[in-house]
Amino acid sequence: MPTTQERHALAFLTGLALVAVGVRVAGVHRFEADVVAGHGGQAPPASLADRALAAQAAAVDSAARAPRRSRASPRPPSSRKANVPKLPKTPASPRPSAPVNVNTATAQELERLPRVGPALARRIVEWREQHGPFSAPDDLRHVRGIGPSTVRLLDTLVTFSGRHSPLDGKGPPSPTRHFRSAY
Structure with a gap:
């Protein structure tokens, strides 16, 4: 109890x-x-399907009620964009005809390479001055802003201290590494 x-x-x-x-x-x-x-x-x-369909129908209805803009009529300029002067278009820098030596090139010469703008060219030169010359394409990855895809793109367009990149097939073959087996 x-x-x-x-x-x-x-x-x-x-x-x-x-x-x-x-x-x-x-x-x-x-x-x-x-x-x-x-x-x-x-x-x-x-x-859930009915709710999704209802939401889709509501979105279409609201889009149908919105005022239409003609593509031919230009947008009215906003006050922020009206005060910005237009910069002259600069022609795209031509691809270099000969490989660029990364260890001796100036920033302006490096800018002729694809995906290399003024800031990246400046970082390449600064890294070279602080750490010494580059010896292989993969050394470029030490520079902030250069990743594996950029290294692959630049591989055939750059040289290192006068010799061609080992991957472009024009220079001497790279040394073969031999590994001893533990067995």
Whole structure:
């Protein structure tokens, strides 16, 4: 037989559970009323596919109500863009006809290489001055902004101290490494 305190605790927990159920039911009804009101008085779609279709239809309806812009008419200039002077277009720098020696080239000569702009050319020269000459294409990866794809692109377009890159096939073959087996 439960004690008086146990009966009071059980009654309290039962009451708390009933209040929670009542709040939940009232909240669900309130939510359903809001959803129905949001759908123009119609019942909301039941399945996920129906809800997605309804959202798509609402997006199309809102796009249809939006004013149309003609492609022929120019956009009105914004105040921010109106004050910016237009810079003259510079012609694209031609690809170098001969490989560029990365260890002796100036920043302007390096800019003729694809994907190498003024900032990257300056970083290449600064790295070379701080750390010494480059000896292979992979050494270029030490420069911030040069990754593997840029190294592959530049591989046939650059040389290192007068000799061609080992991967372009014109220079001497690279030395073969021999590994001793542990077995």
